[in-house]
Amino acid sequence: MSGARPTGRLHLGHLIGVLENWVRLSERAETFFEVADLHAFTTGFADPQAIRDARDEMVIDWLAAGIDPERSVVFLQSAVPQISELHTLLSMIVPVSWLQRVPTYKDQLEELGPEIATYGFLGYPLLQLCDIAAFAGDTVPVGRDQLSHLEFGREVVRRFNHLYGPTLIEPQPLLSAFPAVPGTDGRKMSKSLHNTIDIADDEATTTKKVRSYITDPLKVRRNDPGRPEICPVFALHHYSNAARVPEIREACAAGALGCVDCKSELAETLNAYLRPVRARRAAFDRSRVNAILEAGSERARRVAEGTMRAVRGAMRLGDA
Amino acid sequence: MSGARPTGRLHLGHLIGVLENWVRLSERAETFFEVADLHAFTTGFADPQAIRDARDEMVIDWLAAGIDPERSVVFLQSAVPQISELHTLLSMIVPVSWLQRVPTYKDQLEELGPEIATYGFLGYPLLQLCDIAAFAGDTVPVGRDQLSHLEFGREVVRRFNHLYGPTLIEPQPLLSAFPAVPGTDGRKMSKSLHNTIDIADDEATTTKKVRSYITDPLKVRRNDPGRPEICPVFALHHYSNAARVPEIREACAAGALGCVDCKSELAETLNAYLRPVRARRAAFDRSRVNAILEAGSERARRVAEGTMRAVRGAMRLGDA
Secondary structure (H helix, E strand, O other): OEEEOOOOOOEHHHHHHHHHHHHHHHOOOOOEEEEOHHHHHHHHOOOHHHHHHHHHHHHHHHHHHOOOOOOOEEEEHHHOHHHHHHHHHHHOOOEHHHHHHOHHHHHHHHHHOHHHOEHHHHOHHHHHHHHHHOOOOOEEEEOHHHHHHHHHHHHHHHHHHHHHOOOOOOOEEEEOOOOOOEOOOOOEOOHHHOOOOEOOOOHHHHHHHHHOOOOOOOOOOOOOOOOHHHOHHHHHHHHHOHHHHHHHHHHHHOOOOOHHHHHHHHHHHHHHHHHHHHHHHHHOOOOHHHHHHHHHHHHHHHHHHHHHHHHHHHOOOOOO | OEEEOOOOOOEHHHHHHHHHHHHHHHOOOOOEEEEOHHHHHHHHOOOHHHHHHHHHHHHHHHHHHOOOOOOOEEEEHHHOHHHHHHHHHHHOOOEHHHHHHOHHHHHHHHHHOHHHOEHHHHOHHHHHHHHHHOOOOOEEEEOHHHHHHHHHHHHHHHHHHHHHOOOOOOOEEEEOOOOOOEOOOOOEOOHHHOOOOEOOOOHHHHHHHHHOOOOOOOOOOOOOOOOHHHOHHHHHHHHHOHHHHHHHHHHHHOOOOOHHHHHHHHHHHHHHHHHHHHHHHHHOOOOHHHHHHHHHHHHHHHHHHHHHHHHHHHOOOOOO
16 A cells, blocks of 8 residues: 655656566555645645646656556545544544654644644654554555554554454555655755656756756866766766766776766656657546546545444444 | 533433423424534543443433424434544644643642543543534533633534634524532432432432532531521522422521431422423333434434534535
8 A cells, every 4th residue: 555645747756766676566465546636735735736736747757667556556546435444533532742743744844834734744653543444554655754654544543443353454664765865956856846757757857957957067078087986967877877877987986987978868768768658648638637547536435444343343333 | 512421320410400391492493402422522531331330320301391203303412423533633723732722621630640641632622512513503501611612612613613704603602590509418419429310210219319418517406597598498498399499498597497407308309390200211112212313313424424514514514
């Protein structure tokens, strides 16, 4: 089980860091991938249309990256009301202090400002647990920064099972490397930093963006020796041009490879790497997104309703 | 729209203070009465079976008091998942500070202790708004102490309508007197004080409880003059024996009426007042409770789903 908030088109960082991992997992396990539109409201509640617009783009990028909606359950969080129901039910047993203690809460408050301090924002890690628990998710691919959310979620599951009997599953982390793909300014590639190479970019735009990368500032002339270990262009060669990495390292350090040539080679290999993804993206019939989400959400609702029957029963609620 | 938490059998205070008002309202308006089992979890999460057991008793008391489940929608909160869904959706736009500012929050925390400081307890007034808003409730009978909850709810509705377009109705308070019925110890009748005369009590128990009331401590002998204005027995005469109140006041103050006789008269009139309610209670087929709640909850779900379609549409969620 995993998911992402619809915040816009996906970039190379998503493709390398997340989607390739999802595709691998989906080939050997039953997988649920969630378009987390409710989570997007925790920070983006003032612009619902932006969330709505980002939804289709994101799903198309997922499918282009190789997610198969027949094999995996690709669904819309808000179209599975059982997740929201579970959130309200579990809210009754979760101490506010547990939520306030989650490290990302205070960090994000400081970063994004007090106007995002909503009740829903405070409950974000609980809603994340509900995304997982509604489908009896046992394994969640996470980066190190998300481990505290999952640990919180396991605490909630243990408390529920202790109070009402064994019902929910403690989700386990599948620690994933999530390589930090450098953006055009050398910082981590991120939509909010406007330094991305997007899946939906065309090849000329990609080449132009690759040319704009800042390389080693001490390598001024073509024949100056470079320091590949600090160069974002060198880092990117690992993903699209892995076989050539040792030669490039040597040639750069020896002053035998200029940055212009090095970037040309990267642009070519990146475009080659992205070509099949972009081709699937271009060939995709956009009008199918809604039908895919509807079918996936229907499958998700059936599974989640089974979980909710067990949860309501354990809490002696509903028709229990 | 109104409701109550299932916390046990109802007493005279409920009957006089709440149920008679509900019956009057149900005769001239479309009414929704909610068994608020989720709200009961905000303080009673550790004992779900107690909430479950209290449910049937409370519904039987409602029906005995004259609530007609054909005319009013009598439903179970947890059997209408749209309420929980609305709670999660609205959580995204409600500042935590609004909830922390609700006066009852800090009062109850102090009274009940820190272990009830759950996320759900903090969100109590928001869930109350959802109870109302899910049914487009326009009028809510409230006591003065609940006005702040309703004001909070109207603020949330205004914020929603401002952000996403006019969708929800601002519920208006119907200020009700809710007379404070004195219990056997002279304090306000309340289950937690163990000073109640229950609807389900038999007549002998009622008579015994009436005899145990503390009257004016300065009226030691039968012929001592009493102070009716401080006497809980005198206060109770207003509800079951209103026509005799002026004579009783005069006789008590003149030392012409002893407390034993006064209590006997009260016990008789209270039992007479409660007799038809108790008769309906005794005659009621308990096995019908579930069917009544199921039918009411089905009606409630239909109305609430209509509201949710509008809410999801306004927020551009779900299939919108």
